[in-house]
Amino acid sequence: MIQLRKRGLMAAVICSEAFLKLGRAQARVFGVPDLPLILIPHPLGGLSLAEVQARADVAVPQLVELLGERD
């Protein structure tokens, strides 16, 4: 993701809320502090298909917004 971002491509990491601090810190460490993080509720493991779908519903609008920013 970092490499894609550095090359000017749109790239984002999907991150559950519990991992937000680690995600932000890693983006800073790798020199891309503005790397977009698409935030979804924690957890990611042990979910039913409907719960996975609900997380996708949270993630997709954030992705659409990111792509809009690019235009």
Added chain:
Amino acid sequence: MTSLQHLLSLPGASLKAEDDLDRINALCLERGWSDGLPIVPPTVARVERMLEYCDRPWDQPIAKIPPRYGAATPLRLAANAVMAGCRPEYFPLVMLAIEALAEEPFNLYGVQATTHSCSPLLIFNGPIAAALKLNAGHGALGPGGQANATIGRAVRLALVNLGGSSPGLGDMATYGSPAKYTYCTAENALANPWQPLHVERGFPEHASTVTVVAAEPPHNVNDHESTTAEGVLKTLAGTVATTGVNNINNRLSEPVILFGPEHAATVARGGYSKQDVKEYLYEHARVPLAKFSDQNRERRLRVTFPERFATAGLDAMVPMCQSPQDYIVIVVGGAGKHSAVIPTFGNERSVTRALKRRDGTFAASVDDVRATQG
């Protein structure tokens, strides 16, 4: 060689503090430079004594420690070794362990940041471990041995202070582990009926090595009754085979079997080589698919190992690793009818590394890697 005074005068390299143990400890806790236990203040004099056992430039990183990717220079490592309570002669083993952890197959980023409870287990082999009195006998996993306690702690402090693996930030372990304070031992060479670990891995007997494994704390295996090799191995296999360990559903798994000397003697007396032990465990330490929850079976095992289980019936047996060779078999400890099973992270491979002189030959003592400049 740049002088220590010069290196310490660089921005951020050192700080002035009042000569007060309580205040220095309070400062370290406040800044997160701590495992929570009191530290020994890394004064210039103490750090300098530590660096007497370092033959590398003090400001050149020997590794970068994730997830922060902080530069592990001998100077910084020496400060952490002082804080951990290391004697200066232990320092070459601290540096050796850090170099081993930083090798690519070990996946130190994953080991540091995972929600799993693993911590690097340091297993030392060879003459230097014995010379430094690393405890390989009674209580070899602690407490009590100064070398075991402080070398392992120095590595942990470096992982936290240089790598940024603070709980909930760079270390996302759900509940952590007591083994994250220190996890350092040596093979009991005198009680080992088999090839030592470093020789098995291609090093000469006279080499001194560390093997690093991302490991859970040990789970005891009590067998006071078996009089045969097969009896002891059956008890061990029964203890290894459980559904909830990382080893059963990750391809890189290398479960550690820590034999107490008495169990090792019984098994060796029955004619079992170390390879025979590994093959026995690989065949017998298995869990039937029926024992797993529906979701673990369908979403994890069938998907991770399609060649074995995509269409397998519920009576198919799941091994704890992918080949007999993946078992790490060591002999550690003193008297008693106990051994241990040590499950591992499963997303890394263990690494063995030898202590060498600058000319590339194996060090015979820590005096071989003492400072030649300063």
